[in-house]
Amino acid sequence: MSPTIFRAKGYRFYFLSNEENRTHVHVTSENEEAKFWLEPVVSLALFFGYNKVKLNEIQGLIEEHKNEIIEAWRSHFGKR
DSSP, X not given: OOOEEEEETTEEEEOOTTXXXXXXXXXXXXXXXXXXXXXXXOEEEEEESOOHXXXXXXXXXXXXXXXXXXXXXXXXXXXX
């Protein structure tokens, strides 16, 4: 299961239900994918296919929606 948190600028922001406890978000579009840690600060964990410009755009969107993402994470997983 991979609940979508939100979509923006052609990107889908989601998380996987069977992953590690550390709060993070996955992003996908076309044939590209990335994973960002949310805490203690938003930071890139890994990526495939995105260039630096897109990664910066994605990180900005994550920072704008950080509280929404964390709230969705807690709602889905409970406070781990």
